[in-house]
Structures are given as structure tokens and as C-alpha cells.
Amino acid sequence: MKKLSLVLGMFLFLCGSVIAQRTITGTVTDDVGEPLIGASILVKGSTTGTVTDIDGSYSIDVPTGDQVLEVSYTGYATREVNTSASNVLDIILSEGLELDEVVVTGLGIKREKKALGYGVSTIGKDAITGKQESDVARILRGKATGVDITQTSGMAGTGTNVIIRGYSSITGSNQPLFVIDGVPFNTDTNSDGGFGGGSATASSRFLDLDPNSIAEVSILKGLSATVLYGEAGRNGVVLVTTKNGSAGADAKKGLEVSVSQSLAQTEISNIPDYQNTFGNGFNAGFGWFFSNWGAAFDDLNPSSYGADYQGEKNGQVLITHPLDQNQYYDDFGDTYRGAEYPYQPYESVENFFDKGLISNTSLSIQSSLGDNSSISATYSYLSDESFLPDLDNDRGASNFIKKHNFGLGAQTTLSNGIRIKGSFNFVDSDRRTPITGTAFGGDGQG
Numbered sequence: 001m002k003k004l005s006l007v008l009g010m011f012l013f014l015c016g017s018v019i020a021q022r023t024i025t026g027t028v029t030d031d032v033g034e035p036l037i038g039a040s041i042l043v044k045g046s047t048t049g050t051v052t053d054i055d056g057s058y059s060i061d062v063p064t065g066d067q068v069l070e071v072s073y074t075g076y077a078t079r080e081v082n083t084s085a086s087n088v089l090d091i092i093l094s095e096g097l098e099l100d101e102v103v104v105t106g107l108g109i110k111r112e113k114k115a116l117g118y119g120v121s122t123i124g125k126d127a128i129t130g131k132q133e134s135d136v137a138r139i140l141r142g143k144a145t146g147v148d149i150t151q152t153s154g155m156a157g158t159g160t161n162v163i164i165r166g167y168s169s170i171t172g173s174n175q176p177l178f179v180i181d182g183v184p185f186n187t188d189t190n191s192d193g194g195f196g197g198g199s200a201t202a203s204s205r206f207l208d209l210d211p212n213s214i215a216e217v218s219i220l221k222g223l224s225a226t227v228l229y230g231e232a233g234r235n236g237v238v239l240v241t242t243k244n245g246s247a248g249a250d251a252k253k254g255l256e257v258s259v260s261q262s263l264a265q266t267e268i269s270n271i272p273d274y275q276n277t278f279g280n281g282f283n284a285g286f287g288w289f290f291s292n293w294g295a296a297f298d299d300l301n302p303s304s305y306g307a308d309y310q311g312e313k314n315g316q317v318l319i320t321h322p323l324d325q326n327q328y329y330d331d332f333g334d335t336y337r338g339a340e341y342p343y344q345p346y347e348s349v350e351n352f353f354d355k356g357l358i359s360n361t362s363l364s365i366q367s368s369l370g371d372n373s374s375i376s377a378t379y380s381y382l383s384d385e386s387f388l389p390d391l392d393n394d395r396g397a398s399n400f401i402k403k404h405n406f407g408l409g410a411q412t413t414l415s416n417g418i419r420i421k422g423s424f425n426f427v428d429s430d431r432r433t434p435i436t437g438t439a440f441g442g443d444g445q446g
Contacts, residue, residue: 022064026089027056028071036073036093044068044080123217135160136209136217136240144219156356156386157207157401157431164221164236176219176236177229178206181244181423184232208427209240210380210405212260212362216241243364244376244409244423255367266356268387276345286343288325297344310340317343356387373412380405388434403429 028039035056042049043062050060060069062083069089072078076093083089123143137160141149148163167174178185185205220237229237274292281287281294286305295304300317302309310318321339323332362380369375386399404427411421 021061022087023059023061024069024083024087024089025057025059026091028052028058028073028091028093029056030076031092031094036076039071039073039093042070042072044070123219135207136211136214137162137206139211140217140219146221147219154386155388155399155433156384157399157433160206162238164219168235174235176238177233178238178240179229180209180240180425181242184229185240207401207431208403208405208425208429209242210362210378210382212360212364212380213242213244213378213405213407213425214240215243242407242409242423242425243366243378244407244425256365258362258364260360260362262358262360264358266358266387268350268353271349274345274349279343279345286319288322295343305343319343352389353387354389357383357385359383369412372414374410376407376409378405378407399433401429401431403427 028036030036037052037054037056039052040049041058041060050058052058067083069081069083070078071081071091071093073093076095079091079093081089081091123140137149138151146165150161152159152161162176163174164176218239278292278296279286279294280289280292282291284295284304286294286308300312305317305319308320310320312318318340321336321341323336324339360380360382364378366376367374382403384401388398390398407423407425409423411419413419
């Protein structure tokens with residue numbers, strides 16, 4: 001009798017479960033009635049779901065009562081449908097793209113990212129604004145696959161090499177084409193001096209851009225992506241859209257003013273190991289040059305030092321004091337004239353460097369002028385003083401870049417639908433850098 005009661009109870013429970021559910025059927029189509037194959041239908045708040053078949057049809061069991069179906073499909077806006085109205089629900093989805101699914105392509109044309117036949121990496125302003133770098137290219141490091149970004153030096157105001165998908169030329173340039181608001185931009189790195197003159201560090205005009213004025217950066221990697229730019233785009237294209245170049249994007253917001261101020265400190269993280277066998281000079285002979293192949297520190301031969309030989313004391317050669325040179329007479333006079341200086345290695349490189357300071361102040365104004373027009377203006381001042389100290393007490397740090405950026409942008413849409421837009425950018429920069437590379441006989445005065 002107990003077994004019969006148990007079986008009867010289980011039977012009634014299963015019947016109750018079946019009665020507590022109902023089946024919803026229907027189709028999922030787009031705006032023009034085309035069936036959407038593989039659209040997802042999910043009972044909201046549960047794990048129960050299904051997908052549409054080749055005809056866009058679906059069938060799903062849902063609990064009784066008011067339930068909500070979440071219907072989604074790639075490239076279309078997700079829709080929620082209440083099941084209380086009927087057991088047959090035909091659902092229409094509208095196309096809807098997320099902002100990051102639309103990218104800027106060649107000549108500033110916007111396209112759906114999934115429809116492109118080449119690789120595009122897009123970096124928004126949130127990943128750029130506020131970063132403490134004088135060169136925008138350095139901010140892009142690690143933010144785009146297949147793009148190798150290296151700076152030519154740690155000095156302030158030095159250039160940056162950008163290589164997209166590897167080197168393509170042995171003797172020619174491998175730098176991509178940079179396009180700012182639709183205008184090609186020269187970013188070739190330039191050396192301030194050759195091998196004989198000190199080989200000062202290289203820089204590029206990409207330094208003129210202000211990170212706080214950038215709205216978006218798109219990196220086009222494929223050959224088909226660069227065909228519109230011809231030979232100039234053979235190494236890839238970096239498209240930069242500034243806030244002035246995209247004036248009007250937020251016109252409905254009315255007047256919008258933003259101010260930012262950032263400070264950052266820089267310092268030397270490590271220094272290389274220096275050899276302690278030879279001093280300044282060439283060919284085993286002492287000289288006041290930026291070269292460390294002079295006389296050996298244990299060389300006691302007077303002829304190895306020429307006129308700078310001041311004698312010997314306790315097995316240690318004495319030479320002319322470093323500040324006993326004509327270029328220092330105005331600052332030190334006779335203070336070090338005739339002074340003796342031990343010719344030996346000095347472990348004081350780590351004490352030479354100071355702490356650097358980067359300061360960036362930025363102001364941005366955007367405003368609408370009616371329903372169809374808008375304007376924008378940006379201004380910024382950047383001061384980047386590196387970790388090199390002031391050696392002549394005249395202009396601050398020995399290495400710095402200071403620049404003022406000012407930009408204007410405007411756009412309007414005519415009654416016939418034609419859109420007119422334009423932008424203007426002005427940069428005033430001051431840069432100072434010492435010799436950092438190898439040189440033949442460089443004396444530090446180049």
C-alpha cells in the first residue's frame with residue numbers, strides 16, 4: 001500500500017510540473033522580414049533558452065504566468081518580450097550597433113567593424129587622456145596588437161618608432177602614415193646631428209599633438225586598408241581624430257567645459273655597468289672627449305697624457321683639473337687653473353641625475369550653435385623637464401620640451417544635407433637636448 005501511494009504521489013507531481021509549463025513558439029526576423037538564423041531566446045532570470053532554426057522559427061517551454069523572453073542577435077538590438085499576451089510570438093529585431101563596433105576607416109569614412117576585410121585597432125580617448133607622455137605614440141604602447149612602439153631615447157622630446165606588422169624595408173622607412181583629421185602628418189624621426197657632430201637624439205612632429213585633444217585613434221593594418229593612401233600608406237596608417245576634428249559629435253549636450261591638470265615625476269630606474277680600465281680619449285691617449293678609450297688608469301707614461309700631465313703621486317697620475325679649460329673660465333675664473341686632478345675612475349654617475357617633472361594643463365570647450373552647428377576649442381600647455389640636471393644655470397634642466405597647443409573646430413549641416421566641417425591647430429614648442437649618441441671626437445659643445 002505504501003509503495004502504491006509513493007508511485008501515485010510521483011505521478012501527480014510530474015503531472016503538476018507539466019501543467020505548470022507552457023510552450024511558446026514563433027519566428028524571429030529583421031525589419032524587412034528576413035529570418036534570423038541562430039538568434040538567441042532566453043527566459044529572463046533563468047538558464048532556459050533556445051536558438052532559432054534555418055527558418056527563424058523557435059519553440060521554448062516557459063513556466064506559467066508572466067515571463068519575459070530576451071531575444072538577441074549579433075548586430076541587432078536586444079529585445080525583451082512579455083509572454084502573457086499569447087503562446088505564439090513573432091519577434092522583429094532592429095539593427096543596432098554598439099559605439100565600439102563602428103570604426104573610422106580610410107578618408108575618415110565610418111564603417112561597421114565586422115564588415116571590414118582587414119584588421120583595425122581602435123583606441124578611445126579614455127585610454128589616452130591624462131597620460132603623462134609628451135609623445136602621443138608612446139601612449140599607444142600595448143594597446144594594439146601587431147604594433148611595435150619604441151622610443152628612441154629616454155630624453156624628453158625624443159622621437160618614437162612605430163612599426164605595424166613588422167619591418168617591410170631594409171633601406172627605406174618603415175614608419176606608418178599618420179593622418180590627423182584627414183590630413184597626412186609627417187612623423188619621420190630626424191637626427192639633430194650626425195656622427196661627427198654628436199648625434200643628438202631624434203624627434204618627430206608627432207610630438208606636436210596633445211593627448212588631451214584626441215578623441216580617437218584607429219590603426220589600419222591590412223594592405224587593403226591603406227590602398228586609398230597609395231604608396232604613403234604601405235606601412236600601415238594611423239588615423240587620429242581630434243576633438244576639434246570631430247566637433248559636433250556631442251552638440252546636443254549644449255555648452256561643455258572640461259579642465260584637467262596632471263603632474264608626474266620621473267627618475268632614473270637603473271644605470272649601466274661602466275668599465276673602470278680606460279678613461280677619456282682615443283687610441284690609448286688621454287683627451288677631453290666623450291669617448292672612453294683613452295689612457296688606461298694604470299698607465300704611468302707621461303706621453304699618454306700630453307700637456308694635461310701634472311705629475312705622479314703614490315703611483316697615481318695627476319692631470320689638469322676638468323674645469324681648467326677655456327669654456328669654463330667665465331664661470332670659474334682661476335679657481336681651478338693649475339689644479340691637480342687624480343686620473344682614476346669615479347663612482348658618481350648615480351649622483352649626477354636629478355628627478356624630472358612633467359606637468360600638463362588642458363582646457364576644452366565644446367558648444368552647439370542651434371540644431372545643426374557646433375564649435376569646439378582646446379588649449380594645453382605641457383612642460384616636460386627630464387632627469388638631467390642644469391649644468392650651466394641658465395635655462396633650467398639640460399633636457400626639456402615645453403609646448404603650447406591651441407585648436408579650433410567647427411561644423412555645420414546645411415538644409416540640403418551637406419555637412420561642412422573644418423579644424424585648425426597651432427603648436428609652439430621649445431626643446432633642448434644634450435648629446436646622447438656616439439660621436440667621433442664630440443666635445444660636448446655640439
